[in-house]
Amino acid sequence: MTQEYRVLLEHADKINPESAADYIQVGGYKGLEKARSMNPKDLTEEVKKSGLRGRGGAGFNAGMKWSFVPQYPETKYVVCNFDEGEPGTYKDRIICQKNAQALLEGMAICGHAIGSNNGYIYCRGEYPFVVEMLKKAIGNAKESGALGEFNIEVRMGAGAYVCGEETALIESIEGHRGEPRFKPPFPGVEGLWRMPTVVNNVETFACLPYIMTNGADWFAGIGAKSYPGTKVLTLTGDIENPTYFEVPTDYLLRDVIYELGGGVKGGKKLKAVQVGGTSGAFIPSQNLDTPIDFDSMGAIGAALGSGAVFVMDESRDIVDIINRIAKFFEHESCGQCTPCREGTFRCKEIMERINTGRGSLKDIENLKVLARIMQKASLCGLGQAAPIPITSTLEHFEYEYLRKLV
Amino acid sequence: MTNSINELENDAKCVFLIGTNTTENHPVIGYKIRQNVLKNGAKLIVADPRRIELAELADVYLPFKPGTDVALFNGMMNVIISEGLADREFIETRTEGYEAMAKVVENYPPEAAAEICGVDAADIIKAARLYAESEASSVCYAMGLTQHTTGTDNVKSCCNLALLTGNLGKPGTGVNPLRGQNNVQGACDMGALPVVFTAYQAVTNDEAREKFEKAWGVKLSGVNGLTLTKTINKAYEGEVKGLIVIGENPMVSDPDLHHVEEALDKLDFLIVQDIFLTETAQKADIVLPGVSFVEKDGTFSNTERRVQRVRKAVSNVGDSRQDWEILCELSTRLGYPMSYNSPEEIFEEIRTLTPSYAGMTYARLEGKGLPWPCPNEDHPGTPFLHKEKFNRGLGLFHAIEYLEPAELPDEEYPIILTTGRSLYHYHTGTMTRKAKGLDEYMPENVVQINTELAKDMNIIDGEVVRVATRRGNIELKAEVIDGIRENVIFTYFHFAEAAANVLTNADVLDPVAGIPEYKVSAARLEKIQ
């Protein structure tokens, strides 16, 4: 099995993403129609049954998330997380640029399920051109009547990585500092303006129209059982074909690199792959025969995350890369909680020391302790995941550290 | 206050502030009102000639002309009655005198009231609706309402408004005077007033007098005494010959200071008991050093009628003495021996003669104190008054017409001067001017002038200007601000060296309460060449 399997991107470049009419021609907005013919409870059940899990990183069952939203308050929100702050990740942008109407339709389906007509798309600050396009797409869809009463507003992010975290994103939409909230309460109960809010990733929403038109069973039958469907991946680093692909979720990591990706650039040997973005684990070559789905990745101590695949060849200096990653997190910590605010800073200090040949064994010991506590005690996913690159490389590539010590 | 302070944070759904710059003069109460607005969405109405801090949060802000309070209240009541927002049941079951009041109020449709007050009629209507429609509305006022020739009328109008809407006798409602000094309430409760003994028992009431005569073992006068301002006038006229002053500083706090000084000069004797050689003490024949609050035991009663303990923390300074001991010594020397072992023993005597304090003991006051009335030792104290009935039975409406302030601006003195307090100082500054931080932060007096007026007069911020009235003039720095009416200027009265009360009027007093009209004097602003 070396083929792409395109669902979301099937009509890429063949239709105008701004045009609702184009989209309707290829079967669009049928899913919403079907969804609206159902009662919200059944709709949520249907989505649950499809097994669709969040594509933003945490992999939570979408239908389940919706089912936590209480019925009573009038005002609720549907928020699309299009912050896409991971360096090397651009799959949400591709989905928008190729199939924006599917995202809008997906949000409206969710709106029907939870009883909301208020949609927000929180778009990464670096994507002003996509914002323009999205606004046109929304205008066009509204005009065509396809969205009915459902409204969507686009908000621009401020360029902070942590604003991709759903509660920081909510704070940011509210006009506050982009700092994550402690949970519970989860957004489903208390989200935007303290009202029940569903936050899903672009790709998660974009799957919904296809689930509705083809049925939950159809979706559940694609790819890995526990994480069905397709996944859009973006390949970067030392790879022959640095581009994006849509594959079923039981696709092997090895095939991503050697089949679709065309192998390591220049025929060099592979040293490591980092999957899931900056906070992803470094996977050594002996673990390549793992399917990319959420749970299989989890089993080898990695995470599918956003679906970014960063390939490193044999010539790469792991410690130097980790040093740069440490710098990234030191810069991106929101500064709210102690383990992350101080921890990312001290990680960076220690990594700098090691990378410049001034580190000691004691530093490595301290790094391990610090990493463990950051993972266990930080307030949000950023601080919890920031040390993963460090711990995974200390596990698989410790010799690279040791040879740099004084 | 009829109600308690914490109700302003937790129970009131609408707070109406008139003549109180709460965040500066009762800061902690100000915080509570602000939190109620911010956290619970309580409605806020602010009526003040100056754009005070809380005006920023107000649903309606009425920058009305100083001294037009009655017109404002009548205007609001006119709206409430004509729009059917009055609490009919309350009026019928708990009040009397409605008809006469309503008849007067008829003459104040919002447009007419707006004309007098210099505000928009729409804002009067809005304020009236907010106040009347909320579940629990509380009106708070301070000296801004009372320091007028019509002060008593103003307060009565305020009560009318509360009665009309049934905003009395429930949590979060009430007519709530915010008392300026920490123990004004207590001083009044204790009968440091010319017309009453403790707990407002009239000296002219034979029964009350007999009770005190019996307790004190001496014949007492049944003639009302002189108020503070009258005393000064009588001293000036030579009828009052001797004056004992305890912890007061009329040489800064009283109106028309030149007049005060001349009056004190005419006395046969002036005895001052204080902790500092105040401006008044400097004029004394004999100065008796008392002690400050950190050196004494006793009780204070705050503005919500809560009696709380004051506790001695350190020894007397030098050869100074406990104020109660000084009073006992003096009384004994006057042939009326007084002797107690402690303030607690005095308190025990007080509660036998003061029904509202009867249930209090020092033991019960330990911790959070008790709000009076507390008639017996099992009584938990009374956080809000008038629950089932008023003291006199039915609540009485007063029919009150608007009267102009005594001294209106004219050609010679075209501006209205109004005076008040700062967050950073207290009363005559006797204490705060000697607190290092406070004096460093605000070392001198200023006069606040509207930007437009300053522009017209070519006055810049920080420039020293002269403020003159018929009584005198002072020179002080100009603070040019937007948040004050154009023909009104404001200054503080804490500063002896630029004493605002050189300017104020001692001739006109509220006929009932004897309060001078500090909030309205006709003045002239002069540029110093």
Next chain:
Amino acid sequence: MDIKLTIDGKEIEVPQGTMLLEACRKAGADIPTFCYDPDLKLAGSCRMCVVQPKGWRNLVASCVTPAQNGMVIETESSDVVEARKVVLELMLARHKLTCHTCEKDGECNLQDYCYRYGVTESRFAGKVHNLFKDDSNPFIERDYDKCVMCTRCVRACEEITGARAINVMDRGHHAHIATAYDGSLEDSPCVFCGQCIMVCPVGALSSKIAAGQGKPAQNDKVMTTCTYCGTGCTFELNVKNDKIVGVTSNRDAEWSPVNKGALCVKGRFGWDFVNSPERLTTPLIKENGEFRPASWDEALDLAADKIKAVKEQYGPDSISMFSSARITNEENYLAQKLMRAAIGSNNVDHCARL
């Protein structure tokens, strides 16, 4: 509805919605906290209060985690202790550790917890910031080199006083407490109520008026009622060697029913007039326009003579008394009693109206 859970082997019941912190304390566990404040919105950010729910991968901050039925909690597991030590060491790594001269010495959460967990120094020591704020105001010292970023001051400023003078500025490790544009308090909406000092768990904020006169932890405290406005706030006078050296808050509503420890600038910073060298220390008698010190007997005899003479010549109503809204009830009572019973006139008043 009550829920049942097990804390350090002890089964307890708490009402639904109770946070673990409260449940743990109820079960007798002593949970350390920095950012938690019972009167302020929750922050859940210092992570000092973490505990271990059995079967959970991560530790949870007990102050913001609701207790759940059937939970099994360990409050001092090795992971918990390690996490707390690391949190403390991370704080220490940027801390200006000068306990010997610190106003907070003896009642500082950082100091106490380092002692409790045996943290003598930080494994993560490295670069320190220079965040001391040279703020010229006469009331509040801001030494952010001792700040642990708990944000209690920010919340107190907003949620008690409502001034919103300070907030967190910048992100990550550069985050620090600042006024808008990082200026001085004087140029901000600050009203110098000192609520920030009241809630600060360490010595980052302190009173300039009290500085150097006695560490609050070592002073005697006497509860009393404010001498200024009619609000009737209560607070603790700090006493050392028979001298008032400061004012601190008692936040217990049982002792501070009106203000729960909150004060204004006058109450918190306006107390030092009691130590003024200008205080009167002896009776004075004026002779030829000049005061001279006198003994009590002399001054009181003279006062009585003057009163008696005027009374005899002009009658009791020729004498008046101004009592005071600043002296106690007991003193006011005696003052009017003296005027009425000893002199025989109702001419007694005070400045209620001024």
